[in-house]
Amino acid sequence: MINITNMNKKPFLNALTAILYIIVLVGGMNLLDRYQIEEKVASFIMPVIMISLFTFSAAFMAYLFCLEPIQLYLDGKKEKGISLFIKTVLIFGALTLGFLLIYLLISNLS
Numbered sequence: 001m002i003n004i005t006n007m008n009k010k011p012f013l014n015a016l017t018a019i020l021y022i023i024v025l026v027g028g029m030n031l032l033d034r035y036q037i038e039e040k041v042a043s044f045i046m047p048v049i050m051i052s053l054f055t056f057s058a059a060f061m062a063y064l065f066c067l068e069p070i071q072l073y074l075d076g077k078k079e080k081g082i083s084l085f086i087k088t089v090l091i092f093g094a095l096t097l098g099f100l101l102i103y104l105l106i107s108n109l110s
Contacts, residue, residue: 011087014064019095021060025053065089 037045065088072081 011084012091014088015092015095018061018064018092019099021057025057065092 065085069081069085069088072078072084074081
């Protein structure tokens, strides 16, 4: 079980959680795409869902990336807060780049 209190002090865990959230989100969207929704209903409900999802995602990512660094910064531990934020962003970027390279490798093999 993940301890939420310690989670924010581990940049790799924060970045990995963000990647897993994105994977689950994309998987859910792909599942929903298989269902045929009436065009009139879809034209109303899809923008509502997308804006709601964007808002939730922004809040979730802000929690993962910013909450602990800001708290550390405001507690006078500026270097520690900035370091945690930068490490989290760099690890997230590295994981994203890794997924991109895997995709390019697989697509070139096909």
